[in-house]
Amino acid sequence: MNLHEYQGKDILSSFGVRIQRGYVAKNANEAVAAAKQLTAETGTGWHVIKAQVHAGGRGKGGGVKLAKNLKEVEEIAGQIIGMQLVTPQTSAEGKKVHQVLVAEDVYYPGASETKEFYVSVLLNRGTGRNMIMYSTEGGMDIETVAEETPHLIFTEEINPATGILPFQARRVAFNLGLEGTAFKEMTKFVTNLYTAYVKSDASLFEINPVLKTSDDKIMAVDAKVTIDDNSLFRHKDYLDLRDLREESAIEVEAGALGLNYVDLEGNVGCMVNGAGLAMATMDLIKQAGGEPANFLDVGGTADAARVEAAFRIILKDPAVKAILINIFGGIVRCDRVAQGVIDAYKNMGTIEVPIIVRLQGTNADIAKKLIDDSGLDVMSATEFQEAADKVQAVLG
Ligand code: GDP
Ligand code: MN
Secondary structure: OEOOHHHHHHHHHHOOOOEOOEEEEOOHHHHHHHHHHHHHHHOOOOEEEEEOOOOOOOOOOOOEEEEOOHHHHHHHHHHHOOOEEOOOOOOOOOEEOOOEEEEEOOOOOOOOOOEEEEEEEEEEOOOOEEEEEEEOOOOOOHHHHHHHOHHHEEEEEOOOOOOOOHHHHHHHHHHOOOOHHHHHHHHHHHHHHHHHHHHOOEEEEEEEEEEEOOOOOEEEOOOEEEEOHHHHHHOHHHHHHOOHHHOOHHHHHHHHOOOEEEEOOOOEEEEEOOHHHHHHHHHHHHHOOOOEOEEEEOOOOOOHHHHHHHHHHHHOOOOOOEEEEEEEEOOOOHHHHHHHHHHHHHHHOOOOOOEEEEEEEOOHHHHHHHHHHOOOOEEEEOOHHHHHHHHHHHHO
């Protein structure tokens, strides 16, 4: 589950990570009220207005702007809320902005130069350990840094049994070239950041930039936080943070029906039981020259109602030119699935795209006969390859 910047910052702050402070606003009036509140609390006269969408690179797309007085707060908030924000990380049509974060300006002049860093916490899948990835090159997109100046990216692997150790936090601060107060602040920052990551069951914390202010404070100016969905059962309070407007509409609908669905780019709709078989089916479609339009695991109980729900979801994607149903009848009997397919088909009236059904396992022969005798425009197959060949044939 991805969070908005302001939600991520709330979590960080609750673990003692210093953040650029702000309030979220849904319209220009709320933005002005938020700015006044911030001025009262922090003394700031300038504010940054930041579009809250699930995409990075907002600054480049005009979604992060500095306001030097309340009139500008009102104008800029009015302009950003409601806009279609296009950034290097969104599609060409962009994302609609429903709210902004009105934040204190933290790039104020002072005794020393401000400096931006990059700090993230994530899982190193190779070693199975969490690591802190950090760089002196903050504020830029990290893929570019990795390509052009990979020696400026550092990592610190954390032993899960001990958590982050003081010498590791000091090494981070040292490699970032800090000294004095800023050095101490950074050790505290990464230590609390790492603790927050572990305790919130996150799968990604990306803070870009982490700012050293002109008075040597270290704080999170941005926050990209992803919480591991599998942990949500023990973070009931995070469930409210989910913003369905930011997610794929088809995926949300499929989720509500209990279907495991991931939208993809291709033209062959897949309906499969079991994630492993679904992956293998996608491979086979590719080998046969097609491109899967989705990943869809209908789960163990592939009855008529579920099959119909799955059909409807798959057919919402206009790119789908064929549907491959690949079910292994282990717990569920193939003849029941076949009947489910037939009932669902009849219920739906006409389905414009060719359907290839491969049922294997318990009662596969009865199932094949049911499909073949149904009189419906559905092709049956017994072997995996045979099914793929039929898909290829209908795609031409
Ligand atoms: P992103 O573009 O989506 O990554 O959004 P960020 O939250 O990282 O903000 C983009 C850029 O806005 C930052 O890299 C900063 O340079 C700038 N910015 C953010 N906060 C402030 C601020 O308080 N004052 C000023 N002057 N610039 C800011
Ligand atoms: Mn950023």
